[in-house]
Each structure stands twice: as C-alpha cells, then as structure tokens.
Amino acid sequence: MTVENGETAMSTDQPTTDARPAAVAAPAARAGGAAWLRRISPGRYSGVLAALLVVCVYLAITEPVFGTWDNLMNIVKANSVMFVLALGATFVIISAGIDLSVASATAASAMILGLTLRAGWATVPAIVVTLLFGLGLGLLMGATISWLKISFLVVTLGGLSIYQSFALVVNDGATISVFGLSGFSPIRTFVNDEIAGVPLLLLFDVALLLIAGGVLRYTRFGRALFAVGSNPEAARLNGINVGAILLAVYGIAGLTAGIASIVQVGRLTGASPESDPTLLLTVITAVLIGGTAYTGGEGGVFGTMIGVLFLGVVQNGLTLSGVNTFWQGMVSGLILIGAVGLEVLRRRGRLPRLRRGGPPPESPPAAPAPAAGPLA
Known part of the structure; x- marks a missing residue:
C-alpha cells in the first residue's frame, strides 16, 4: 500500500523508511531521500509567502504606520486567537476532516473561564478547568465521528449549534466581566505584557508552533496522521488505529479552543457568549492558503503560520486604508x-x-506500517 505524505517546509511530517525487499530497498531509499528534500521545500506555501511579502512592501510604502514596531506587534496580538485555533485546525484538515465547531467551542470555553474567575477561583485552577473543558468538547466531536461513523460535517455542525447555545445559556446571554478580579490579573499580564518590546503572546505562539511542528514531524502519531489523511483504508491495513487518530486530532482542536478562549478573555477583559461570526472562516482560510490540502494528507503548521500572517496583514492594511x-x-x-x-x-x-x-507526483515513496504501540 502506498500513501502520499504532505510536502511542507518545517514539513511537519517525517521522511519514511522502506520495509520492502532488498532488491528494491536501495532505489526506494534514494526516492525517500529526494522526498525529504521536497518536504523541506517551501513549495506548498511559496505562493502565499510571496503574496505576504508583496503586500507588506506595498503597505510599508503607502501606509507609513504599517511598518512601525507597535503596529506589527498589534497584528500579532490581534490574530493570536486565530493562530492558536488554526494550529488545531491544521491537524484536523490533514486528517481529511474539518471542525466547524471551533469558534463556538472557544466561546463556550471562555464562558467557563469567566464563570470560574467570577466565582473567586485562583488563576491556575480556572485555566486548567477551561483547558479540560475545551479538550472534552473536542473529544466529544472526535468520539462521535470515529465511533459512530457519522460525517464530520454533520457532527461538527451540530457541535457548533450545541456549544453556541451552551455559551448563551450559562449566563443568560450576558457577557461576564472579569476586569479587576484577582484571578484575572495574571491572564491580563500574560496577554498584554512584553519582554524587551516583544509581546509574551508572540513568544507563546512561537512555542506552540514548535510543539505542533515537532509532533507532526518527529512522532509516530504525526506519521500516522498523514497516512490516515492520505488514505484511511490503506492506513488501517497498515495497522494504524484510524479511530484513535481521529479522536486525538479533534481533541487537539478542542484543546486549542480552550487555549484560544484564555487569550480572548485576556484581550477583551470579559467572556462573551457570542462567537465571532468570521472566526471560523478566517481559521479555515489560513490553514488552506498555508498549503494544507483540503483533501487531507498534506500540509503543516509553518504554512499555517504564513497563512495567518497574510490574513492579519491584509486585514490591518484594509483598516489602515480606511x-x-x-x-x-x-x-x-x-x-x-x-x-x-x-x-x-x-x-x-x-x-x-x-x-x-525525486519521482513524479504520482509515484510517492511507500509509507511503512508504524511500530506497535497504543495507536497501532
């Protein structure tokens, strides 16, 4: 069985090895080496990267404010929620799925954070409960999809409605103000403070990027994810537990919703039950223009970062242009x-x-069956 792995820079997947007989192992090894070179190539997101550079140069010339450090850092802060959600969405889309519930899951998680802080909880317990809540929402989607074999579109569309309604019900549709609460102060500091002019949010986003990229590139889970996205039946025959992979990726998406809700509450100084109507669209757009294939099996988080930056710069440029x-x-x-x-x-x-x-697109190197373990 052969499956086509993604081609990315900071590729997020990993070069494959070949388990075929020695007679064909050497050519396959050479092909695998060439495939590794292709994966570190910026081919899949070179277009959006070039567009980003062109837009930045244009705005720097036409809008002098654009190139200031304060404005650039404001772009980072304003798009941090989208970036965190886009990281989780990258995992889901690589699996050949999509999660339509992430924006409403973020709103629901924000309400949980607001309720716990208003009840006088300390910062750490409130954050832990919020993250576990977001993770649980994602796992619920993943379990329904993988165990009941229901279409991810149907399940996550239902989740969108359920989570949005939950966010509205828990506080009668009203925003929870957390400004001035003792448990909120560390969150506000984290979201707004800087180190040597560099926002803590930027450092946090970079850390998340490296973690997500490392998981996709260097772990057996990452290799299995690309195999599932390329051809789930072939992955199953190779010993991969497809259901467990799907459960995990939707859990990751839910966890990122919990993280994003903390950032959102910190920026707004309140928990709003209304999800941003454009958030889901921009998250999916960022992932797709960053080179992750909507059909699954290809992509990576570095391209997603470029996609988020492109959308953030375009939005900022439109605002500056009036x-x-x-x-x-x-x-x-x-x-x-x-x-x-x-x-x-x-x-x-x-x-x-x-x-x-390397070989032409229709002749990718074979993907081996992963070693035995909890996901196999």
Missing part, C-alpha cells in the same frame, strides 16, 4: 475560494508543482 470593516469578510471569503480553486487546479495537474527532484 476600508469599511463590512468588506473585510468578503475579502477573506474570496481568498478562501481562490486558495481552494488553486488546490483543485494543482491536483488536476494544471498548475506546476514546485519540487526539488
């Missing part, structure tokens, strides 16, 4: 359609693939 905020959602929608359209054309062979040698 464009009405109502138009900004339309721009995100057009970018999403364009990204998916380009991916479709690429898969049909109508766009060139940026590669660095």
Whole structure:
C-alpha cells in the first residue's frame, strides 16, 4: 500500500523508511531521500509567502504606520486567537476532516473561564478547568465521528449549534466581566505584557508552533496522521488505529479552543457568549492558503503560520486604508475560494508543482506500517 505524505517546509511530517525487499530497498531509499528534500521545500506555501511579502512592501510604502514596531506587534496580538485555533485546525484538515465547531467551542470555553474567575477561583485552577473543558468538547466531536461513523460535517455542525447555545445559556446571554478580579490579573499580564518590546503572546505562539511542528514531524502519531489523511483504508491495513487518530486530532482542536478562549478573555477583559461570526472562516482560510490540502494528507503548521500572517496583514492594511470593516469578510471569503480553486487546479495537474527532484507526483515513496504501540 502506498500513501502520499504532505510536502511542507518545517514539513511537519517525517521522511519514511522502506520495509520492502532488498532488491528494491536501495532505489526506494534514494526516492525517500529526494522526498525529504521536497518536504523541506517551501513549495506548498511559496505562493502565499510571496503574496505576504508583496503586500507588506506595498503597505510599508503607502501606509507609513504599517511598518512601525507597535503596529506589527498589534497584528500579532490581534490574530493570536486565530493562530492558536488554526494550529488545531491544521491537524484536523490533514486528517481529511474539518471542525466547524471551533469558534463556538472557544466561546463556550471562555464562558467557563469567566464563570470560574467570577466565582473567586485562583488563576491556575480556572485555566486548567477551561483547558479540560475545551479538550472534552473536542473529544466529544472526535468520539462521535470515529465511533459512530457519522460525517464530520454533520457532527461538527451540530457541535457548533450545541456549544453556541451552551455559551448563551450559562449566563443568560450576558457577557461576564472579569476586569479587576484577582484571578484575572495574571491572564491580563500574560496577554498584554512584553519582554524587551516583544509581546509574551508572540513568544507563546512561537512555542506552540514548535510543539505542533515537532509532533507532526518527529512522532509516530504525526506519521500516522498523514497516512490516515492520505488514505484511511490503506492506513488501517497498515495497522494504524484510524479511530484513535481521529479522536486525538479533534481533541487537539478542542484543546486549542480552550487555549484560544484564555487569550480572548485576556484581550477583551470579559467572556462573551457570542462567537465571532468570521472566526471560523478566517481559521479555515489560513490553514488552506498555508498549503494544507483540503483533501487531507498534506500540509503543516509553518504554512499555517504564513497563512495567518497574510490574513492579519491584509486585514490591518484594509483598516489602515480606511476600508469599511463590512468588506473585510468578503475579502477573506474570496481568498478562501481562490486558495481552494488553486488546490483543485494543482491536483488536476494544471498548475506546476514546485519540487526539488525525486519521482513524479504520482509515484510517492511507500509509507511503512508504524511500530506497535497504543495507536497501532
């Protein structure tokens, strides 16, 4: 069985080894080496990276405020919630799924944080409960999808409605103000403070990026995830527990919703039961324009970071240019359609693939069965 792994820079997957007979092992090893070079190539997100650079240069010339350090750091802070959610969404989309409930799960988790802080809880217990709550919401989606074999679109669409209703019910639709509460002070410090002019949020985002990239690139779970996204039946025949992988990726998405809710509450100084109507769209758009294939099996978190930066810079540029905020959602929608359209054309062979040698796209190296373990 062969499965096609993703091609990314900071690739997030790992070079494969070959378990076939010695007669074909040497050529396969050479192909595998070439495949590794392709995976560290920025081919999958080179387009959006080039677009990001062009937009940055244009805005730096036309809007002098854009290039200031304060404005650039404001872009980072303003898009931190989207970035955290996009990391989790990358795992889900690599598995050939999608989670439509992440925005409402973030709102529900924010309400849990607000309720615990208002009840006088200390910071650490409130954060732990919030993270566990978000994780539980994701695991619920994953369990329903993997065990009941219900379409991820149906399950997560239902989750969107359930979690949004929960967020509204727990406090009668009212926002919970946490400003001035003792348990909120450390959260506010974390979200707003800087070290030598660098926001703590930026350092936190980089740490999450490295952790997520390491999980995808260097762990057996990461290799199994790419195999499941490429061909779940082939992955199953190779001994991978597909249900466990799906449970894990939706759990990761739920955990990132819990993390994002903490950042959101820290920025807003309150827990709002209303989820941002554009948040889900921008999260999915960032992942797809960052090079993760909507069909699964390809992608990575470094490209997702580029996608988040691109959307954040475009939104900031539109704001600086005086464009009405109502138009900004339309721009995100057009970018999403364009990204998916380009991916479709690429898969049909109508766009060139940026590669660095090795076999043609239709001849990827074989993926081995993972070693025995809890996920196998």
